[in-house]
Amino acid sequence: MTDYTSAKAVFESYLDNYDRENDKVRLKIVHTYGVVEQSSEIAERMGLSDEDVFLARIIALLHDIGRFEQLKRYDSFLPDTMDHAAYGVKVLFREGMIRRFLTEDRWDAVIETAIAKHSDFALEGIDDEKTLLHARIIRDADKLDNCRVKLEDPLETFMGAEAAEIGAAKITAKIRRDALGEKSILSSDRVTLMDYWISYLAYFYDLNFRESLDIAEENDYVHRLIHRISYTEPETADTMAELEYHLTEYVRHAKRTE
Incomplete structure (x- = not known):
């Protein structure tokens, strides 16, 4: 499994396709790393395994990858312009970009579901215990960093x-x-x-x-x-x-x- 530092380097390379000077793009870059921090904090406070802490960080790194294309096309965060979670899943799992971040597919289903459902109004339809755990962590971490966004930006x-x-x-x-x-x-x-x-x-x-x-x-x-x-x-x-x-x-x- 790829280490987090290598995955972050791939993410930074992906961001080169977008205007980092745009205020909304900048906000989402900072937000992404804020969610990584919050996911790590939640997982560590819960006493989860090193593997689960790593998985929480990778999901956080990738959870909003679809936002950047939404901003490039529509300059908007509004859900009626694009379903950014669905687009992120498409790019990562239908087009295969996930293998640039992780060399093995062991946790693909967990990551895909967590990203797909991170912005749903309510979290439903997950039976697998590990998948549900990580879907909950990313939703909490996303909201906690959004508190920072709403205070600072x-x-x-x-x-x-x-x-x-x-x-x-x-x-x-x-x-x-x-x-x-x-x-x-x-x-x-x-x-x-x-x-x-x-x-x-x-x-x-x-x-x-x-x-x-x-x-x-x-x-x-x-x-x-x-x-x-x-x-x-x-x-x-x-x-x-x-x-x-x-x-x-x-x-x-x-x-x-x-």
């Missing part, structure tokens, strides 16, 4: 608007109900800028492991994310105060996936 890059415009927007009734009801937000339900912002906060409800929730709590992600924006629309401000309480309690007390 310009709002204009991923929201298409400045903080003042977002904070002045209303929250639609369904999004409010779902967020306060501890539900993830379906992409197609989002209407306003605040709907989009809340959908990122609702990621916490989809974290699978107590270790992942611990990382979120240790980094104070709920408070820091909610207070990145000032909410000037009165109903929005009230909802965000209520949501901060709900999310804080959830992250603090939610149990580990068995």
Whole structure:
């Protein structure tokens, strides 16, 4: 099996096909390595084997490989422009690029499924224990690094608007109900800028492991994310105060996936 350093060198070579100076491409490169770090941290906190830690890192390295073509073609992260997970699976497993990263095919099925399902609304249809483990790890790691993205990167890059415009927007009734009801937000339900912002906060409800929730709590992600924006629309401000309480309690007390 190829070592991680060699796989990273192949990934860097792949990135040469894209404009590294583009803000969205740069964001996704940094995000990829952030997800590698988070996957490693989750796997190590769980006490997994060296093999599983390595596998978690490789899946993280490759999970968003389809994003770069999406940005090149459409300059957009929106799911209606391209299913980036499906495209990544196509390039890696239908066109054979995976052999540039790994010399043997022992874990191809695990890697393929984890990448294919990493951005699904809900994780379903996996019976194999090892595959389910890694599908859960990549989803958690992806969401945890997205917390960093939402804190550090310009709002204009991923929201298409400045903080003042977002904070002045209303929250639609369904999004409010779902967020306060501890539900993830379906992409197609989002209407306003605040709907989009809340959908990122609702990621916490989809974290699978107590270790992942611990990382979120240790980094104070709920408070820091909610207070990145000032909410000037009165109903929005009230909802965000209520949501901060709900999310804080959830992250603090939610149990580990068995």
